[in-house]
Each structure stands twice: as structure tokens, then as C-alpha cells.
Amino acid sequence: MSGLALVVIAGLMLLSIVGCTRVAAATYVPQSRNFTIATVATLTTEQTQAVPSYAPVVQKMGEDYSFSPNVITVYQGDTVNLDLRNLQPDDAHTFTLTGPYASVSQTIAPNSSEKISFKATSVGEFEFHCTVADHLPYMYGELIVLPASMGVADQGK
Numbered sequence: 001m002s003g004l005a006l007v008v009i010a011g012l013m014l015l016s017i018v019g020c021t022r023v024a025a026a027t028y029v030p031q032s033r034n035f036t037i038a039t040v041a042t043l044t045t046e047q048t049q050a051v052p053s054y055a056p057v058v059q060k061m062g063e064d065y066s067f068s069p070n071v072i073t074v075y076q077g078d079t080v081n082l083d084l085r086n087l088q089p090d091d092a093h094t095f096t097l098t099g100p101y102a103s104v105s106q107t108i109a110p111n112s113s114e115k116i117s118f119k120a121t122s123v124g125e126f127e128f129h130c131t132v133a134d135h136l137p138y139m140y141g142e143l144i145v146l147p148a149s150m151g152v153a154d155q156g157k
């Protein structure tokens with residue numbers, strides 16, 4: 001056997017070894033993600049006692065609340081566990097998602113909490129809001145569901 005043939009055979013063997021050790025494409029393992037979301041008073045009738053100049057604003061615009069945090073980010077396939085806390089003593093709220101998650105809606109009575117869970121199946125940005133008419137203009141947030149492929153890089157961190 002010629003020296004050239006030996007080199008070719010050795011090269012092919014080396015390629016097959018390298019080929020065998022190639023790492024298989026990683027897949028994202030869905031996680032369980034927990035969030036606590038509180039309803040926060042940003043402009044209310046009660047506050048007008050401390051800051052009288054708020055009174056005409058509240059009278060004209062109505063009371064104003066928000067969710068804190070108001071952005072939730074997860075990966076597709078994750079299970080989202082929400083602990084919803086209504087911190088107001090006299091106002092009920094809802095946590096209501098939109099789009100493919102529209103079935104996720106929970107009323108939270110004054111001074112109480114509710115826990116809900118759902119699976120993040122659809123990728124995209126989806127608004128959540130409180131359906132109480134006077135709260136709706138300001139009381140909203142966003143669920144961001146990233147593609148599972150983006151979660152691979154974060155796996156194990």
C-alpha cells in the first residue's frame with residue numbers, strides 16, 4: 001500500500017472520529033416560572049388627602065392603578081405560575097390576558113390574592129390588563145413569550 005493511500009485512510013478515519021463526536025443540537029427543557037404581581041395604586045382618591053392637588057386630576061381621570069411588575073418574560077413551553085396580589089382595600093381588579101391566552105383571566109378581590117397557572121404555548125407579545133372599565137386605560141402589562149430555541153443559551157444558568 002502506498003504512503004498516499006495510508007494518508008488518505010488515516011484522514012478518513014480521523015474525519016469519522018470527529019463526525020462521531022459532533023454534539024447533537026441542544027433542545028430547551030421547559031421550566032416552571034414563578035412571578036408575584038401586585039396591583040399598585042398610582043393615583044387614587046385616598047392620595048388626594050395627602051396631596052390635594054391630585055383631587056381634580058382624580059376627579060377628571062378617575063383612579064389609576066398599575067401592575068408591578070408589568071412585563072413577564074418566559075420561553076415557549078414554560079409553565080407560568082402567577083401569584084396575583086391586590087393591595088387595594090376597596091377596589092377589585094382582574095388579570096386578563098389577550099390573544100391566544102384570552103382564557104387566562106382572574107378576578108382578584110380587594111385585599112386578597114389569587115394563584116393561576118398556564119402554559120406558554122404561543123410565541124409573541126401579548127397584552128394583559130384589568131377589565132374594570134375605569135382602570136383599563138392605564139392598568140396593563142405585557143407577557144413576552146420567547147421561542148424555545150432562544151432558551152437553549154440560558155439553559156442551566
Ligand SMILES: [Cu+2]
Nearest residue numbers: 093130132135
Ligand atoms: Cu383594576
